[in-house]
Amino acid sequence: MVRRDEPADPVATALRDVARDDAAELAAVHVAAWQAAYRGLMPDRFLNGITVERWEERWAARLAGESLPPVRVAVRAGAIVGFCTVSTPSRDVDVGDGVAELVALNVAPGAWRSGVGTALMTDALARFRRDGWRVATLWVVEGNARAQAFYRRHGFVGDGAAMTHAPSGATELRMRRSLAAVGE
Numbered sequence: 001m002v003r004r005d006e007p008a009d010p011v012a013t014a015l016r017d018v019a020r021d022d023a024a025e026l027a028a029v030h031v032a033a034w035q036a037a038y039r040g041l042m043p044d045r046f047l048n049g050i051t052v053e054r055w056e057e058r059w060a061a062r063l064a065g066e067s068l069p070p071v072r073v074a075v076r077a078g079a080i081v082g083f084c085t086v087s088t089p090s091r092d093v094d095v096g097d098g099v100a101e102l103v104a105l106n107v108a109p110g111a112w113r114s115g116v117g118t119a120l121m122t123d124a125l126a127r128f129r130r131d132g133w134r135v136a137t138l139w140v141v142e143g144n145a146r147a148q149a150f151y152r153r154h155g156f157v158g159d160g161a162a163m164t165h166a167p168s169g170a171t172e173l174r175m176r177r178s179l180a181a182v183g184e
């Protein structure tokens with residue numbers, strides 16, 4: 001029983017579609033996640049150059065379009081703590097039909113390992129299934145062991161494809177999973 005003088009569950013995570021005025025909060029999460037996750041995997045010059053101000057401008061431009069981009073955000077205690085962007089179909093031309101892509105999944109470092117990524121992933125996979133997609137893919141930076149472990153836990157395996165992330169020079173590896181399989 002929750003008593004009236006007790007705060008609501010402090011880690012309750014709500015998911016919603018992105019809103020027009022989310023740019024500042026999204027940029028803060030995005031830059032913090034990249035600078036924490038990619039130190040040592042991408043050049044310092046690149047990482048130090050990605051500022052919240054610049055990425056807020058990029059987000060604001062994306063959120064100013066006629067229709068909002070396919071982004072879901074995770075909110076805790078009124079603040080955005082993570083987001084997930086998808087592409088349906090996948091942006092890749094070599095994957096065939098019925099393939100959806102998780103384009104970006106980022107959680108604020110202070111909230112890592114507390115279930116936010118899983119909430120966003122579960123939501124994305126459920127929506128892909130609901131919309132009839134057969135397979136989900138994503139690209140992960142080589143050496144990003146944290147993310148690779150997370151994705152393996154969610155049923156993704158490497159499919160052998162690799163490419164260079166042009167802005168940073170990092171190698172990205174593709175992972176995929178069936179959306180028909182039981183469990184995630």
Ligand SMILES: CC(C)(COP(=O)(O)OP(=O)(O)OC[C@H]1O[C@@H](n2cnc3c(N)ncnc32)[C@H](O)[C@@H]1OP(=O)(O)O)[C@@H](O)C(=O)NCCC(=O)NCCS
Nearest residue numbers: 037106107112113114115116117118140146147149150153
């Ligand atoms: C990868 C990321 C999205 C995971 O999100 P998260 O909210 O920390 O993940 P969760 O708390 O839901 O973790 C779920 C499971 O993933 C695995 N996992 C998460 N972090 C892990 C780590 N550091 N090492 C090993 N496994 C890990 C675990 O199996 C974990 O379950 P457990 O805690 O019960 O053992 C998050 O760390 C992140 O935003 N990283 C920076 C950006 C990034 O690399 N994004 C991926 C781009 S491709």
